[in-house]
Amino acid sequence: MPDQIQTHTLSVLVDNEPGVLARVIGLFSGRGYNIESLTVAEIDAARRLSRITLVTSGTPMVIEQIKAQLDRLVPVHAVRDLTTEGPHVAREMALIKVVGSGDKRVESLRIADIFRARAVDSTIESFVFEMTGSPEKIDAFVNLMRPLGLVDVSRTGIVAISRGAKGI
Amino acid sequence: MTTVTRPPATAAELTGAEVILKALADQGVEVIFGYPGGAVLPIYDALFKSNYVRHILVRHEQAAVHAAEGYARSTGKVGVVLVTSGPGATNAVTGLTDALMDSVPIVCLTGQVPTHLIGNDAFQEADTTGITRPCTKHNYLVKDAGILARTIHEAFHVARSGRPGPVVVDLPKDIQLAKAPYVGPEAIEHRTYRPRRAPDLQAVEQAVELIAKAKRPLFYCGGGVVNSGPRAAELLTEFVRLTGYPVTLTLMGLGSVPASDPLFLGMVGMHGTYESNLAMHGCDVMINIGARFDDRVTGKLAAFSPGSKKIHVDIDPSSINKNVRVDLPVVGDAGETLAAMIAAWKKKKLKVDRAALAEWWDQIKAWQARDCLRYKGSTTVIKPQYALQRLHALTKDLDPYITTEVGQHQMWAAQFLKFERPYHWMTSGGLGTMGYGLPAAIGAQIAHPGRLCIDVAGEASILMNIQEMSTAVQYRLPVKVFILNNQWMGMVRQWQELSHGGRYSESYTEALPDFVKLADAFGGVGFRITKPSDVDGVIKEMIKVEKPVIVDCCVDQKENCFPMIPSGAAHNEMLLGPDDRASQTTSEEGMVLV
Numbered sequence: 001m002p003d004q005i006q007t008h009t010l011s012v013l014v015d016n017e018p019g020v021l022a023r024v025i026g027l028f029s030g031r032g033y034n035i036e037s038l039t040v041a042e043i044d045a046a047r048r049l050s051r052i053t054l055v056t057s058g059t060p061m062v063i064e065q066i067k068a069q070l071d072r073l074v075p076v077h078a079v080r081d082l083t084t085e086g087p088h089v090a091r092e093m094a095l096i097k098v099v100g101s102g103d104k105r106v107e108s109l110r111i112a113d114i115f116r117a118r119a120v121d122s123t124i125e126s127f128v129f130e131m132t133g134s135p136e137k138i139d140a141f142v143n144l145m146r147p148l149g150l151v152d153v154s155r156t157g158i159v160a161i162s163r164g165a166k167g168i
Numbered sequence: 169m170t171t172v173t174r175p176p177a178t179a180a181e182l183t184g185a186e187v188i189l190k191a192l193a194d195q196g197v198e199v200i201f202g203y204p205g206g207a208v209l210p211i212y213d214a215l216f217k218s219n220y221v222r223h224i225l226v227r228h229e230q231a232a233v234h235a236a237e238g239y240a241r242s243t244g245k246v247g248v249v250l251v252t253s254g255p256g257a258t259n260a261v262t263g264l265t266d267a268l269m270d271s272v273p274i275v276c277l278t279g280q281v282p283t284h285l286i287g288n289d290a291f292q293e294a295d296t297t298g299i300t301r302p303c304t305k306h307n308y309l310v311k312d313a314g315i316l317a318r319t320i321h322e323a324f325h326v327a328r329s330g331r332p333g334p335v336v337v338d339l340p341k342d343i344q345l346a347k348a349p350y351v352g353p354e355a356i357e358h359r360t361y362r363p364r365r366a367p368d369l370q371a372v373e374q375a376v377e378l379i380a381k382a383k384r385p386l387f388y389c390g391g392g393v394v395n396s397g398p399r400a401a402e403l404l405t406e407f408v409r410l411t412g413y414p415v416t417l418t419l420m421g422l423g424s425v426p427a428s429d430p431l432f433l434g435m436v437g438m439h440g441t442y443e444s445n446l447a448m449h450g451c452d453v454m455i456n457i458g459a460r461f462d463d464r465v466t467g468k469l470a471a472f473s474p475g476s477k478k479i480h481v482d483i484d485p486s487s488i489n490k491n492v493r494v495d496l497p498v499v500g501d502a503g504e505t506l507a508a509m510i511a512a513w514k515k516k517k518l519k520v521d522r523a524a525l526a527e528w529w530d531q532i533k534a535w536q537a538r539d540c541l542r543y544k545g546s547t548t549v550i551k552p553q554y555a556l557q558r559l560h561a562l563t564k565d566l567d568p569y570i571t572t573e574v575g576q577h578q579m580w581a582a583q584f585l586k587f588e589r590p591y592h593w594m595t596s597g598g599l600g601t602m603g604y605g606l607p608a609a610i611g612a613q614i615a616h617p618g619r620l621c622i623d624v625a626g627e628a629s630i631l632m633n634i635q636e637m638s639t640a641v642q643y644r645l646p647v648k649v650f651i652l653n654n655q656w657m658g659m660v661r662q663w664q665e666l667s668h669g670g671r672y673s674e675s676y677t678e679a680l681p682d683f684v685k686l687a688d689a690f691g692g693v694g695f696r697i698t699k700p701s702d703v704d705g706v707i708k709e710m711i712k713v714e715k716p717v718i719v720d721c722c723v724d725q726k727e728n729c730f731p732m733i734p735s736g737a738a739h740n741e742m743l744l745g746p747d748d749r750a751s752q753t754t755s756e757e758g759m760v761l762v
Contacts, residue, residue, distance in 0.1 A: 015359065018309070019307075019309075022301060023301060026302050061489055065486065068485045072484065074306040074360065
């Protein structure tokens with residue numbers, strides 16, 4: 001099935017310089033590629049390095065193109081396809097605000113406990129839960145909170161790293 | 169050669185503007201194309217005080233970039249552009265995009281408002297790095313005078329190495345005025361940018377074995393050979409002759425094998441020759457060197473060369489498997505890869521399959537016998553093909569530099585002018601920019617004083633940058649503009665005829681200037697030809713005139729450009745001429761394609 005759409009998680013090591021994120025995003029919009037999730041932060045201040053974790057989808061030919069196009073950008077150090085290069089760990093963090101009282105409030109706290117979400121802020125009528133996990137786990141938790149007074153969700157998008165001893 | 173005075177080697181206290189000029193000099197820059205304005209005044213002031221870089225004042229910033237492209241593509245050097253902020257930079261965008269699409273090394277210096285005003289909607293402010301990000305290979309905004317010199321050198325390195333392309337350096341005015349340290353161009357080792365030149369030798373060995381086993385082989389080569397330098401073209405010619413295989417070239421690759429070589433089948437693609445396209449369709453091993461499977465070459469992708477094993481040599485890994493899946497990719501410089509291929513071929517003492525090759529050539533000769541570039545001659549109206557055939561016959565011994573605008577005349581020029589070596593043919597291939605030819609001819613003429621530079625033009629295209637006649641006159645550049653005037657945007661009309669029921673919506677120009685008077689008004693010389701019998705005389709006269717010339721060659725208004733692969737069709741569905749029209753129906757699938 002050469003034309004089947006696949007989802008890949010890419011790690012991109014870049015120089016932390018102005019415009020580098022715009023270059024990456026512009027590449028995706030300009031060439032019509034998908035971005036399902038994108039996170040970026042500096043990982044080495046001394047060497048001015050940032051790491052971008054990108055989740056994208058496309059046919060195998062398109063995924064190869066995306067990697068080649070990313071690698072062609074001048075400030076890009078390395079492009080790694082975590083999906084094809086062996087097992088990797090992928091996590092996302094979310095902050096979830098739930099407002100309610102009575103049974104609903106108790107129930108939200110109980111479910112948060114099951115999902116190992118922590119309350120990081122609390123008032124008489126609200127909680128802010130912090131949770132880390134796979135995107136599916138966060139989706140499940142958010143869906144359960146909906147009838148219990150969900151008002152706000154903020155998610156980081158996926159960060160990922162390969163398993164084992166080898167670095168990028 | 170003129171002697172150049174270089175700035176002192178150890179200049180302690182230079183301004184940013186002086187650093188820029190010193191960096192240009194150290195990069196070997198002899199000429200820059202530009203247009204002044206408020207945000208680049210310090211650089212122009214430094215230019216005024218120096219005599220080691222020549223400045224050519226164009227009349228529009230788009231033309232500055234095209235002129236730099238003409239200069240770059242006729243010499244192999246980096247073309248340099250200097251424009252002001254805001255409109256200066258935005259006007260340059262078309263030229264930059266053109267250079268990106270055709271992989272032309274350009275460094276474009278743009279002025280910018282002072283750093284403390286950036287983002288304040290200051291006068292003539294534009295987000296130049298934002299606007300040019302998708303139309304450059306790379307760009308820089310220099311906000312620290314301390315890294316100015318290094319940035320300029322890096323810009324040249326990025327522009328000329330790997331797959332060449334345009335690089336913008338945006339220079340705020342306060343940086344141009346600030347004291348700045350100078351560093352030389354030596355040892356520009358980039359942290360991340362290290363394009364690969366040398367091919368993987370194992371892949372090269374596999375490639376030559378596949379090439380030797382071919383029964384119906386075809387070399388399909390493009391601009392990557394030209395960009396690699398004249399040596400690559402020599403190596404390509406050597407390898408092609410070593411094998412005796414047929415070779416076809418893309419629009420951008422013309423000249424990388426001598427057109428007079430019997431192994432050359434002509435151009436490939438939408439308006440390429442019948443034999444080239446059918447050989448592409450029927451070959452069993454395709455050897456692509458420095459071409460990118462452009463849609464103008466492949467036609468309908470699903471039916472593109474269905475039975476061939478494909479070898480693809482390209483310096484840009486992102487060109488490989490982009491449009492067409494290939495069997496054997498080789499990432500590397502065309503010249504270096506060709507040298508490795510020839511060495512591997514000789515080392516392995518490979519032999520071609522003579523019997524199969526003879527059969528293949530018989531087939532190709534049958535296709536050639538169709539004489540696909542044939543046209544109906546006339547003694548009363550000038551056929552555009554005839555005009556170009558005469559132009560070629562009367563200029564070929566002068567080894568002219570040819571540029572074109574975009575449209576029918578461009579395709580006829582590609583078909584009827586024959587190029588024996590690279591660096592003599594400059595045309596806007598990827599972007600298809602009308603208005604490219606005249607400024608590009610100016611750039612080529614600046615690089616090659618005393619040589620014949622001709623812009624083959626259409627009457628619509630030439631009006632897009634006609635103001636550059638003024639530049640040509642100012643610098644006494646005897647460029648020749650040879651207009652094939654049919655009063656139509658010919659290629660638009662041809663497509664309207666084929667795909668839109670002959671509804672010629674806005675493709676006829678009801679009012680055109682008198683091009684003879686126009687040439688005169690600019691200070692050049694104009695000629696008009698209306699009869700076939702006058703063509704030779706005027707071309708000879710044009711060559712003799714040592715001034716900018718416009719020839720208004722009034723040609724058959726109804727002529728269309730053949731052969732043609734209709735949009736969305738495959739190589740074996742070519743139209744050979746107007747009589748093929750019964751089968752000329754563009755499919756619905758093809759209608760949406762450009």
